[in-house]
Amino acid sequence: MTGPTDVKPTVLIVDDEAAPRAALTQILRNNFQVLTAENARAAMAVLNDHGVDLVTLDLRLPDRSGAELLTEIKRAHAEIEVIMVTAYGTLQSAMDCIRQGAAGFLLKPFNATELLTISLQTTQKKQRLDMLREWLASDKDLWGPEPACTEAWHKLAAAYGSRFKQGILQNTDAGEPSPLLQLLSDLLEAKDRHLVNHGNRVSFYASLVANRMQLSLPEQNILSLGALAHDLDLIHIPAKPVLQQETDRSSHRTDLGARIGRALGLPADAVQIIALHHERWDGTGYPFGLQGQRIPLPARITTLAQAFDHLTAERSGTTPLTVKAALDEIERQAGTAFDPALTEIFCRAMREQPPQA
Numbered sequence: 001m002t003g004p005t006d007v008k009p010t011v012l013i014v015d016d017e018a019a020p021r022a023a024l025t026q027i028l029r030n031n032f033q034v035l036t037a038e039n040a041r042a043a044m045a046v047l048n049d050h051g052v053d054l055v056t057l058d059l060r061l062p063d064r065s066g067a068e069l070l071t072e073i074k075r076a077h078a079e080i081e082v083i084m085v086t087a088y089g090t091l092q093s094a095m096d097c098i099r100q101g102a103a104g105f106l107l108k109p110f111n112a113t114e115l116l117t118i119s120l121q122t123t124q125k126k127q128r129l130d131m132l133r134e135w136l137a138s139d140k141d142l143w144g145p146e147p148a149c150t151e152a153w154h155k156l157a158a159a160y161g162s163r164f165k166q167g168i169l170q171n172t173d174a175g176e177p178s179p180l181l182q183l184l185s186d187l188l189e190a191k192d193r194h195l196v197n198h199g200n201r202v203s204f205y206a207s208l209v210a211n212r213m214q215l216s217l218p219e220q221n222i223l224s225l226g227a228l229a230h231d232l233d234l235i236h237i238p239a240k241p242v243l244q245q246e247t248d249r250s251s252h253r254t255d256l257g258a259r260i261g262r263a264l265g266l267p268a269d270a271v272q273i274i275a276l277h278h279e280r281w282d283g284t285g286y287p288f289g290l291q292g293q294r295i296p297l298p299a300r301i302t303t304l305a306q307a308f309d310h311l312t313a314e315r316s317g318t319t320p321l322t323v324k325a326a327l328d329e330i331e332r333q334a335g336t337a338f339d340p341a342l343t344e345i346f347c348r349a350m351r352e353q354p355p356q357a
């Protein structure tokens, strides 16, 4: 398990030009062990031979594009964090790289403080994720029967929290989320970054609706938390790719997700979202076949929000729908899958404030 930060993390600087390599080395050397590579082939050789925590990656390399190398790094070493550094960046290339798993994006000429801050924050996040990955893989009680299960989650949360408080995982920004929110987010990301991205988007869409409906602030906060955590059960199931599980009914164990949520101290109404977001308005959903307004409102909102994200998000093997086509499809299922009145509010909110592509 990753120990305290008395050992400096290792960064690999990938850039074909000597001057930026020297500048990056200068900025990072006090806080990192620094390795360098001039091209993609040399970079992969270093990554295969050394334990590297962070890569700063130039978008233009002599032997292949930085974006291609990013994909290869993520395929071979999914846990290594990558920050793109480029003089040729555009918003589009930044978004493409983030979608492919880059942790951040910086434009040359870079600001030294900004570069150091993002590098430190990214390696701190990696320490948190490494700790969780190892814990999730090794503690079988987390997935077993009670009472050992809840006890195991308490232990995990306490260990995570104590590192958090000791400053090993310290936040540098006063606007950072609460430890519980951070833990939920890290648990999802430790499993698969698509899972945390999905959770964040669903939470955002659900919040738009909650805002439209003028729910109270505590109600909005609980909805936002439960929507983020709605697929918490998927941090366990190892057999299929997460994106496939996400839409595959037989893969879901909402009871397990709810149990984890409860053990971690989520409010009861947020746990209910995890447990009931696969119910359908017409009573044909699961796990209980609840019908209509017997399904709690926050779960009904989350069902809509996650269906919308399934239709619009990029995922391997499917072409995402446009917002318009996705909303048409959602409306087609009003009264069967979804609460009709809520569908109207949701679609109006999305049409008036469409998510960024």
Ligand SMILES: [Fe+2]
Pocket (backbone or CB within 6 Å): 198, 230, 231, 246, 306
């Ligand atoms: Fe989902």
